[in-house]
Amino acid sequence: MELLNDIKNVFLPEFIITLFALLALILSFSLKKEHQNLIFFTSVAGVIFALYSLMLMGVSIEQQGFYESFVSNNFTAAFRVIILIGTGFTLFLSKDYIASFGKSIGEFYFLLLTATLGGMILCGANDLVAVFIGLETLSISSFALCGYTKSDILSNEAALKYLIFGAVASAIMLYGFSFLYGITGETNFTFIASFIQNYNFNSLLMIAFLMILAGFGFKISAVPFQAWTPDVYQGAPIPVAAYLSVVSKTAGFAALIRFVDIIFVESTLFAITLGVIAVITMTVGNLMALDQQNIRRLLAYSSIAHAGYILLGLAIMTNDGITAIIFYLITYLFMNFGVWAGIELFALATGKDNIDDLNGLAYKHRYFAFGLVICILSLAGIPITAGFFSKFYLFKAVISAGYEYTPLLVIALINTVVAIFYYMRVIKAIYVMPDEEVRSADIFRISFPVRLVMLISVVGALILGIFASPFIEKAKTVNISGIETILP
8 A cells, every 4th residue: 555655646657657668568579560650659658648647746745755765846846847858859759760770669669768767766766776776777778779770880889888888887876875875874865964964074975975976977978977978979879869968967967966955965075076077067068069070979069068057057056056957957958859850850861960961951941940040049048049048047046156156157158158159060051052962952851750849849949038937937946855955
């Protein structure tokens, strides 16, 4: 009975995703190849039911389950919604892309839903064991998804690199967990926090934190744990790269925010560490993106830079900073998936993914090119898009945190200007007059699933920009835990 109550009140969305993941696996074995398209609709239904279940749970009141190892409140609900919407986008991007490989597609959807389950567990994990289970469920499924196109050398390379880096990061993180458990004798976040409040800070605790941060840093592509990102984004199937850039990153940030807020909230040294990592991450990402010719690698470094901006909101350790992170991730969901939808469509039609290959796109697909440009401008932070207001509110939160954070703000502003240059290179290529070969090429068909993702992304990037205030106010109501929010 207690287990059923935990599922109903705390774990219902995750339970639904688990059921539909198993259903997708069963259907992949039982359906004939020509009927396997049914698995796509089954997976989409699972995501929709999971989203609907969040509305039924009453997340305004925090509830804990499974021996207090998992927490459900409006903070976890916000991140679960981002993850589920991102999974839905990935499913639509995958429909034509995966079908083109001419083999069983059920295993792909099973792995995708399993990865989503791991990400959702990370959002509400309140125990070191739960964090590790969620992280490994997400990571192992992602390893397999990266290498799904087995005949592609780049895909195999991406999967191998992701596996090696991920295994090392997990091992380091687990070692940090063991230090923390050895110091406190507890695995529950709340009990660890209570112990540390009366514990004299020492080098062992700092080592434990840095090891744990390494594991989270790998998941969010923070420097110096970002080396895998460009190769994986270039070699993995495009829907998987899009998934990793948004959904996987969101799950990592959700777990990191809860961990830092509940356990290490009062340490200035931790705030400084996060601030330094944030500015180095955004700087490395933007500088490396300037010289990229492959648009998928450019988006990889762009993703690293955005991770730096988001980390800045955590480094200042204020409630406004957390609000800025949540709003930033919501806007990043739409603008980033919009760009990836454009890349997938172009790659499927032409087999190319270099920036110069986009020359003349606006002259053959005017509306599609316009939507792609809107999403790119939002990533660059140009008014009146959602990306502008997400950065604006983040920088405002940094200013409000105190004058000591001014150097971080200055570096972030410089990085924002630098980023405009490489985003404008892509827009310039789209509107460059095409040569004769491009002019004579056939106009490629825009599939409905990709068109739908692009349309929703463009609308989201514009609405979240024009009407940003209501969404920001809603994000302010989110509390990380029922214990104590970060700072008044």
